[in-house]
Amino acid sequence: MARLEAVVFDIGNVLIEWNPERFYDRVVGEPRRRAFFKAVAIHAMNERVDLGAVWEDEVSALAREHPDWAEEINHWHGRWIEMASPEIPRSVRLLRALRAKGVPVFALSNFGRETFAEALRHYPFLSEFDRAFVSGHLRQAKPEPAIYETLERESGVAPGALLFTDDRPENIEAAAARGWHTHLFEGPDAFADRLVAEGLLTAGEAA
Known part of the structure; x- marks a missing residue:
């Protein structure tokens, strides 16, 4: 061998x-986090970033697409290090x-x-x-x-x-x-x- x-x-x-769920549970509460993750394809967005898409551009575009969740989405850029x-x-x-x-x-x-x-x-x-x-x-x-x-x-x-x-x-x-x-x-x-x-x-x- x-x-x-x-x-x-x-x-x-x-x-x-790496625990985004824990971050959102702390910041917005588990029920709203569950609703957010169900309504918004946040992990799919992150996969695009992982493949080389521009982080801030992807977050901003998703926030424009889902204005009701814009604050939560923008945390993925502004407070990302708290998730990691x-x-x-x-x-x-x-x-x-x-x-x-x-x-x-x-x-x-x-x-x-x-x-x-x-x-x-x-x-x-x-x-x-x-x-x-x-x-x-x-x-x-x-x-x-x-x-x-x-x-x-x-x-x-x-x-x-x-x-x-x-x-x-x-x-x-x-x-x-x-x-x-x-x-x-x-x-x-x-x-x-x-x-x-x-x-x-x-x-x-x-x-």
């Missing part, structure tokens, strides 16, 4: 929490421990161009990857095969030498289909155990 050479991190719900928070401290420590060991570390994330830049301003550790493969820049998104192939080609690491963690099963399955080693992320403790089991970190380094 090929020796693992590099670790690939998803970002949302792996390194930083807080960081997950142990995951960040694992990222840094791998780098300190000389293990190449990549990001593979569905993220808009401008939203990723906004996240970088708040979370400087996002600049510490050997390379971040971001859907908005590539105009490719998980779980489509093309973005995985781009990482393989441009990193120069063979599929069987990659370990990928992501919180979404469909993204994990797409990577596994290409021969990547995978870990469904359900919390940093189990991922730390996996890194130790694979010999990438010692227990002390993964603490």
Whole structure:
């Protein structure tokens, strides 16, 4: 079996929490949030941003389309960082421990161009990857095969030498289909155990 050479991190719900529902429940209350998400295709808009559409333009257009929900929609731009928070401290420590060991570390994330830049301003550790493969820049998104192939080609690491963690099963399955080693992320403790089991970190380094 090929020796693992590099670790690939998803970002949302792996390194930083991503929970728009929690934000809206806090700001407008759960009943109005449920009505909002039912009436407005907010996640479809976000997927367009993740594929490279201009964040502010997409939010503004959707707010014009749904004037009764304009305030809630505009939060997706003005208060977006509150939805993408807080960081997950142990995951960040694992990222840094791998780098300190000389293990190449990549990001593979569905993220808009401008939203990723906004996240970088708040979370400087996002600049510490050997390379971040971001859907908005590539105009490719998980779980489509093309973005995985781009990482393989441009990193120069063979599929069987990659370990990928992501919180979404469909993204994990797409990577596994290409021969990547995978870990469904359900919390940093189990991922730390996996890194130790694979010999990438010692227990002390993964603490």
